[in-house]
Amino acid sequence: MKQILAYFTKRFLPRWLVLLFDLFIVIISWVLSYFLRFNFELTSIKASFEFSQLLIILPAVIFCFWKSKSYSGILRLSTTKDIFRIISAMTCTGILLIAMSLGLRYAGMLPSLVIPASVILIMVFLAATLLIFSRLLAKLFFEQFSTNHLAVKHVVLFGAGELGQITYDVLKRDSSTNFHVVAFIDDNVSLQNKFIAGIPVHSVEKVFHEIIPRKEVAELIFSVDPKRISHKRKREIADLCIQHKIDIKEVPPMKKWINREFSARSIQRIKIEDLLGRDAIQLDRKRISEGLKASVVLVTGAAGSIGSEIVRQLVSFNVEQVIMIDKAESDLFHIINEIKSTYRNARFKAIVGDVTNREKMERIFSDYRPSVVFNAAAYKHVPLMEEYPCEAIRVNVGGTRLLADLAVEFGVEKFVFISTDKAVNPTNVMGASKRISEIYIQSLAQSGKFSTRFITTRFGNVLGSNGSVVPLFKKQIESGGPVTVTHKDITRYFMTIPEACQLVLEAGFLGQGGEIFVFDMGEPVRIYDLAEKMISLSGFVPHKDIKIEVSGLRPGEKLFEELLDNREELLPTHNDKILIGKVRPHKLKAVNRKINRLLNDIDKKDKCRLVEEMMEITPEFKPANPLYNHKSDNPPKEKKENKFREPVVEIDEL
Numbered sequence: 001m002k003q004i005l006a007y008f009t010k011r012f013l014p015r016w017l018v019l020l021f022d023l024f025i026v027i028i029s030w031v032l033s034y035f036l037r038f039n040f041e042l043t044s045i046k047a048s049f050e051f052s053q054l055l056i057i058l059p060a061v062i063f064c065f066w067k068s069k070s071y072s073g074i075l076r077l078s079t080t081k082d083i084f085r086i087i088s089a090m091t092c093t094g095i096l097l098i099a100m101s102l103g104l105r106y107a108g109m110l111p112s113l114v115i116p117a118s119v120i121l122i123m124v125f126l127a128a129t130l131l132i133f134s135r136l137l138a139k140l141f142f143e144q145f146s147t148n149h150l151a152v153k154h155v156v157l158f159g160a161g162e163l164g165q166i167t168y169d170v171l172k173r174d175s176s177t178n179f180h181v182v183a184f185i186d187d188n189v190s191l192q193n194k195f196i197a198g199i200p201v202h203s204v205e206k207v208f209h210e211i212i213p214r215k216e217v218a219e220l221i222f223s224v225d226p227k228r229i230s231h232k233r234k235r236e237i238a239d240l241c242i243q244h245k246i247d248i249k250e251v252p253p254m255k256k257w258i259n260r261e262f263s264a265r266s267i268q269r270i271k272i273e274d275l276l277g278r279d280a281i282q283l284d285r286k287r288i289s290e291g292l293k294a295s296v297v298l299v300t301g302a303a304g305s306i307g308s309e310i311v312r313q314l315v316s317f318n319v320e321q322v323i324m325i326d327k328a329e330s331d332l333f334h335i336i337n338e339i340k341s342t343y344r345n346a347r348f349k350a351i352v353g354d355v356t357n358r359e360k361m362e363r364i365f366s367d368y369r370p371s372v373v374f375n376a377a378a379y380k381h382v383p384l385m386e387e388y389p390c391e392a393i394r395v396n397v398g399g400t401r402l403l404a405d406l407a408v409e410f411g412v413e414k415f416v417f418i419s420t421d422k423a424v425n426p427t428n429v430m431g432a433s434k435r436i437s438e439i440y441i442q443s444l445a446q447s448g449k450f451s452t453r454f455i456t457t458r459f460g461n462v463l464g465s466n467g468s469v470v471p472l473f474k475k476q477i478e479s480g481g482p483v484t485v486t487h488k489d490i491t492r493y494f495m496t497i498p499e500a501c502q503l504v505l506e507a508g509f510l511g512q513g514g515e516i517f518v519f520d521m522g523e524p525v526r527i528y529d530l531a532e533k534m535i536s537l538s539g540f541v542p543h544k545d546i547k548i549e550v551s552g553l554r555p556g557e558k559l560f561e562e563l564l565d566n567r568e569e570l571l572p573t574h575n576d577k578i579l580i581g582k583v584r585p586h587k588l589k590a591v592n593r594k595i596n597r598l599l600n601d602i603d604k605k606d607k608c609r610l611v612e613e614m615m616e617i618t619p620e621f622k623p624a625n626p627l628y629n630h631k632s633d634n635p636p637k638e639k640k641e642n643k644f645r646e647p648v649v650e651i652d653e654l
Contacts, residue, residue, distance in 0.1 A: 019062075019071040022131060026061050026093075027054070029127035033119045036126075048119070050112045056100050057115075064092035070131075086131045094124035152180050154217045158237060159224030160184040160191050160201045167223035167251055167267075168197060182215045183207055187233070208240050221267060222250035235275045242536045250274070272470055272534050276494045276525060289317050291509045298323040298370035300355050300403065301377035303331035305462060306418060309501040310374050315339060315346040322348040323368050325355065325377070355399035365410045373415045374504060375403050378434070382422070385430040386555045386625050389610045390602050396433035398599050401440050408450045416508045417441045419458045419516070421493060427558050427624040432614045438516065439617065440595060443586040445514030455511035457504050458581070459519045460493030469527065473534050481546035483531045486553050491524040491560055503578060510573055516581040517573075524560070555625035591617070 038044035068089040171179040184201040301307040302324030385392040422431030445454040507517035571580040611628040
């Protein structure tokens with residue numbers, strides 16, 4: 001018996017069979033309506049009852065069923081829409097039959113086909129009731145059978161609003177699993193202690209202290225509009241779930257629903273990015289839109305994590321054109337296709353190129369004449385740059401200086417440089433290279449000689465960016481572990497990619513030149529705790545299912561990151577999440593001379609010599625890598641000839 005039922009639960013009745021069943025119900029209702037109308041008096045029934053009446057009943061019913069598509073629904077998945085279709089079909093049938101019967105009566109034609117109006121009304125009411133009851137019975141039977149042959153999974157829904165009710169309906173209709181919603185959770189006090197579809201609505205405290213332990217709840221699903229819950233509140237609920245060892249999932253945003261509908265399979269595990277992020281920055285879109293109107297905007301590193309998101313946000317504004325530059329042709333190809341499919345009217349140009357190629361960069365600036373530049377091109381991986389400091393210097397310092405000089409030469413209005421918290425009191429080559437670039441950008445702005453406004457943005461680690469700790473942990477968890485952490489006490493600041501890019505855009509239009517904009521990143525995150533939380537969110541038990549190993553600090557790695565040097569002060573802006581770091585003065589002539597020396601004969605210098613020259617420009621640079629804690633044994637010989645071309649900016653003695 002179970003095998004037969006299981007067979008039918010995996011298949012659906014064809015529509016023609018449902019239509020035949022509905023017609024049978026109508027015929028039974030027609031017969032019963034005569035008995036009810038004439039109080040079961042056979043003499044009266046025989047006087048009016050004629051089988052020939054089916055000649056007008058069946059065509060009318062079939063026509064109305066066809067128009068309403070009442071037979072096209074799946075019986076066990078019937079909804080209020082299906083019930084409404086049945087009511088519409090039977091109402092239409094009643095109107096047609098009454099009209100036809102009255103017409104035949106007044107015309108004096110075919111008296112045997114005339115049906116009493118009272119019989120028609122009873123038949124319509126009876127048929128509609130039986131058809132609706134048959135749908136509900138099929139649904140009830142299927143749900144009961146599912147409960148018997150599938151393991152019940154108790155879940156709670158966070159959010160008793162419209163999205164929560166939609167989620168409940170979806171879970172109830174799903175045939176592949178057997179979710180049983182035991183409670184709604186909502187912070188809205190007016191909803192608490194009430195019922196939705198027979199399911200109680202409780203506070204967080206009551207659910208976690210009473211319902212979850214008693215009902216053995218296995219899963220919590222966030223079914224709430226993101227605008228109705230803060231990131232802080234989401235983290236609090238997630239921490240409670242981890243403590244109670246229950247899975248955490250969420251309903252995807254409505255914009256990701258297919259045809260504005262979603263299924264139970266679309267409900268996904270919550271991402272760590274959703275818990276570490278903060279409430280979104282409220283961009284002054286009108287101000288930014290006005291500032292970008294009819295502008296040509298150039299973005300370097302446009303295929304990277306930050307650069308590509310800047311491009312996505314830029315094309316949503318009314319810019320004249322976005323010029324994308326990157327030397328990673330595969331990644332550039334992907335972002336091109338994404339923009340074409342998502343933003344059909346976007347005006348952009350993608351160029352494969354290296355920001356250290358002077359001739360090519362000059363040609364790009366000359367051809368497109370950008371008014372705004374966002375410089376996101378950089379080498380950012382700390383261990384690799386420790387191994388190859390010459391590349392960090394060539395791209396991060398040389399590339400940035402070249403772009404900044406071209407911005408001055410071609411009259412760019414704003415130049416936004418994207419830096420990192422690793423530039424503060426740097427302990428590694430990558431951080432020091434970004435700090436040197438900051439110093440050069442600030443010295444240009446402080447010189448007061450140029451119309452270009454130079455702006456620096458500085459933020460911490462970006463969640464989900466290429467090579468960041470979160471994707472690395474995900475891969476390690478997927479492969480069964482272990483998850484490697486460099487130190488048990490290491491902490492980092494985190495922000496999401498959209499947050500980082502919103503900061504860049506906002507800062508670009510707040511800045512007047514020379515500022516370092518810093519994002520209020522909240523409290524730093526302990527990486528060891530992050531690893532434990534990611535393992536728990538993946539459905540595993542930390543240290544039991546997946547181990548965590550401490551591998552030791554990598555060369556140049558800090559235990560704690562800083563967003564400001566202790567000599568820098570913070571100044572507020574109109575956005576309470578964006579602050580301005582008060583910068584130190586720098587002499588352009590002196591800075592330029594030191595950078596020239598650093599870049600000259602870069603491939604002929606050994607690593608230690610390069611680091612020594614970086615330390616001369618940034619005295620706060622204290623290399624954590626033991627390799628760089630001694631003097632170079634091979635300092636370069638002084639040469640009269642300077643092979644490195646002077647910058648395009650003409651600098652007077654300061």
